[in-house]
Amino acid sequence: MAEQKSEKKAEPWPTELRLTEEGRLLTIAYDSGEAFALSARSLRLATPSAEAKRLSPAEREAQIGDRPVRIKEIEQVGNYAIRPTFDDGHSTGIFTWAYLAELGRKAK
Numbered sequence: 001m002a003e004q005k006s007e008k009k010a011e012p013w014p015t016e017l018r019l020t021e022e023g024r025l026l027t028i029a030y031d032s033g034e035a036f037a038l039s040a041r042s043l044r045l046a047t048p049s050a051e052a053k054r055l056s057p058a059e060r061e062a063q064i065g066d067r068p069v070r071i072k073e074i075e076q077v078g079n080y081a082i083r084p085t086f087d088d089g090h091s092t093g094i095f096t097w098a099y100l101a102e103l104g105r106k107a108k
Contacts, residue, residue: 012101017082023070026084028100036104041069044086046103047093064088 012030019026026043029035045060052060073085077094085091 011098014097014100017074019071019074023072023087024068026071026074028104030097030101034101034104036101036107038100038103038107039069040071040084040086042103042107043071043084043095044069044088044090047090048095048099049090049093051092 012032012034014028015031016029016035017026018028024040025037026040027035027037041064044064045057055063070087071084072087075083075085077083081094081096082100083091083094
């Protein structure tokens with residue numbers, strides 16, 4: 001009987017992370033050759049924090065309103081993620097490298 005191997009695709013690994021446009025845009029490049037530009041607004045709406053998961057997309061939009069969203073600071077979390085601090089004080093969402101790549105692919 002032939003043994004089946006489960007090949008797990010390697011997670012993308014960031015090679016560059018840059019905050020531009022006065023904190024309104026996060027660009028991230030991966031070792032796979034993929035690169036994405038994610039707006040601070042889209043990241044704030046997609047935050048994986050526990051508090052945000054309880055809200056509907058409309059409720060998340062209402063929290064932000066029409067104002068421009070900026071990232072004030074980015075903290076690395078271990079070797080697997082970042083925790084951005086947004087200008088509205090939100091800082092509880094941890095974005096893994098894989099989640100950021102997923103958001104980038106969906107945005108294209």
